[in-house]
Amino acid sequence: MNIGEIARRAGVSRSTVSYALSGKRPVATSTRRRIQDVIDELGYRPNAAARALKEGRTRTIGLVIPPAGNRLTHMQLDFVASVVDAAARVDLDVLVSPSGRDHDRSFERLISVSRVDGVILMEISLEDSRVRRLQDAGLPFVGIGHTAGDQEMSWIDVDYAGLVRHCVRHLADLGHRRVALVTRSPELVAAGYGPAHRAREGFEKALAERGIDGVEVPCGDDARSGRECVTALLESHPDLTAVTTINEAALPGVQRALADAGLEVPYDFSLTAVAGRTWAEDFHPPLTAADVPALEMGEKAVSLLVERITTPDGPPRHILLAPSISLRSSTAAAPVGRRARSHPNGVR
Numbered sequence: 474m475n476i477g478e479i480a481r482r483a484g485v486s487r488s489t490v491s492y493a494l495s496g497k498r499p500v501a502t503s504t505r506r507r508i509q510d511v512i513d514e515l516g517y518r519p520n521a522a523a524r525a526l527k528e529g530r531t532r533t534i535g536l537v538i539p540p541a542g543n544r545l546t547h548m549q550l551d552f553v554a555s556v557v558d559a560a561a562r563v564d565l566d567v568l569v570s571p572s573g574r575d576h577d578r579s580f581e582r583l584i585s586v587s588r589v590d591g592v593i594l595m596e597i598s599l600e601d602s603r604v605r606r607l608q609d610a611g612l613p614f615v616g617i618g619h620t621a622g623d624q625e626m627s628w629i630d631v632d633y634a635g636l637v638r639h640c641v642r643h644l645a646d647l648g649h650r651r652v653a654l655v656t657r658s659p660e661l662v663a664a665g666y667g668p669a670h671r672a673r674e675g676f677e678k679a680l681a682e683r684g685i686d687g688v689e690v691p692c693g694d695d696a697r698s699g700r701e702c703v704t705a706l707l708e709s710h711p712d713l714t715a716v717t718t719i720n721e722a723a724l725p726g727v728q729r730a731l732a733d734a735g736l737e738v739p740y741d742f743s744l745t746a747v748a749g750r751t752w753a754e755d756f757h758p759p760l761t762a763a764d765v766p767a768l769e770m771g772e773k774a775v776s777l778l779v780e781r782i783t784t785p786d787g788p789p790r791h792i793l794l795a796p797s798i799s800l801r802s803s804t805a806a807a808p809v810g811r812r813a814r815s816h817p818n819g820v821r
Contacts, residue, residue, distance in 0.1 A: 483511045533566040534778060535589040537580060537603065539596050546694060546722045548749040548767050549595065552617055555771025556593055563779060572603060584610050591778045593617060597628075599665040613781035615774050618667050619791070627777050629770050629792040633668045633719060633747060634675035636763040639798055640717040640745040641679035641687070643761070647715075648807035649743060651686040653706050655699070655718035655727065659691040672719045672747070688713075692723045699726025700733075707734050714742060714807045721748040724756065739805035745798075758802035766796055 476494075480487045485504060492498040493508045500508075536556050539545065545553070553569070560567045568589055572580040583589060584607060594603060597618035604626060607614045616628035637654065644652050654676040656662060656669040673689055680687040688710060692702040702723065706713055707730065716727060724746065728738070736742040738758060746753065750764035777790055 479508065479511050479515065482515075483508045530590045530782075531588065532564065533568055533589050534560060534775070535583045535592040536567050536569045537572045537583070537592060537594045538569060539571065544695065544722070547752045548721060548765055551749055551751075551767035552595060552771045552774075555768040556775055559772040559775035563775070565775075565779075580606075584612050591615070591782045593774050593778055596661075597667055599667050599670060601665075613778060613785055615778040615781060617770060617774050620667070623791065625789060627781055627789040627791070629773050629777065629794070631668070631747065631763075631765050631770075632793050632795040633671040634678075635795050636675065636747045636798070637672045637717060637719065638675035638679040638682075640747070640761075640763065641676060641685075642683060643798065643800075643804065644715045644717065644743060644745060645679070645683035645685050647743065647804060649685070649715040650807065651688075651710060651712050652680075652715045652717060653710070653713055654687065654689040655692045655702060655716055655720055655723060656689060657691065657720050658693045658698075662691045668719055676717070692718075692720050694720060694722040696723065696726035696729070699723030700730045701726070703727045703730035704733065707731075707736075715744070715804075716742075717745040717747075719747045721746060721752050724748070724752075724760070728757075739803050741808055743804040743807070745804060750799075753799065753801065756803070761798065761801045761804040763798045764796050766794060770794065 476487050476490045480490045483490070485508065489500060489504065490508055493500045493505050536553065538553060539549065557567050568583065570579050570583045580603060584592065591613035592607060594614060594616045595618065597604070597616045597620060599621040601620050604616070604620055608625065614626065616626055616630070618630050619626065619628035641652055654672060656672055657666055662669045676687060676689060688706070690702055690706060692698050699720070703716065703726070718724065718727065727744065731738060731742050738744055744760060746760055746762040747765060748760065748762045749767050753760040753762040753764060773792060780787060780790070
């Protein structure tokens with residue numbers, strides 16, 4: 474049902490219906506009542522744009538995601554889904570736009586032509602030009618993640634430094650003496666991707682606290698990169714007995730590399746991660762992990778953004794989540810003697 478049908482049944486023009494809905498111009502009380510009777514009879518619900526005319530808002534928020542050419546991880550997809558669901562519950566539409574690489578014009582269109590009331594940013598770097606651009610534009614925004622100088626922006630994030638630190642402590646307590654941190658792609662790390670740098674901070678602190686050795690390696694966000702990365706690690710560090718990672722997309726490849734080497738998780742090799750709960754539970758064996766509450770984070774990001782839109786002069790809010798580590802089946806005591814690894818042809 475649309476405005477044209479309401480106008481026909483009420484015997485008025487489309488513009489009169491629009492004015493009655495928006496309050497932009499006065500409409501006679503009797504005419505407004507007649508229009509409302511038709512609306513009640515038809516069960517019509519004005520669309521977001523019509524309702525927003527009175528408020529001077531679009532009732533649409535922007536969600537800025539990594540480049541569309543990349544394959545989004547399960548965690549990133551959970552962020553997107555939860556933002557869309559949470560926005561719908563408060564009667565907001567979501568305009569999804571990529572940024573980065575060749576998508577700068579898309580980001581500019583999102584913020585420069587009054588298409589949205591506010592923006593949620595994903596995948597934030599320590600120094601992120603998009604944050605400064607949004608601040609200069611005066612557009613309300615919230616980060617899933619945060620910059621290094623985060624005092625002026627509202628954000629929700631996971632304590633990657635603390636969680637990786639706990640993962641490494643857990644491995645050290647199990648007797649592992651050399652541990653690897655597998656982070657995100659070299660391009661993201663070089664660009665100052667926040668979670669990767671904070672994970673490094675936690676990793677180095679845990680190594681120093683427990684007096685164990687460690688090696689950090691960047692890894693592309695896909696199974697093939699995970700396999701290549703861990704294969705190279707095992708060759709260069711034959712005493713390596715455990716990996717912790719923030720790269721859930723690489724995990725299937727990590728698992729394949731360990732199988733290629735004849736290493737069984739967790740008896741020969743232990744794995745921990747900071748990853749989405751569903752991903753960790755579906756891993757084989759189920760993954761000991763700090764379960765990122767992606768759905769909760771997306772919902773809270775929408776709530777924070779609504780606050781920024783309705784009270785733009787309010788102080789910025791910072792929410793840092795530190796979920797507990799769920800002990801599942803991918804970690805065990807460090808092996809006393811390492812199994813002979815299989816050669817590529819399967820011969821010991």
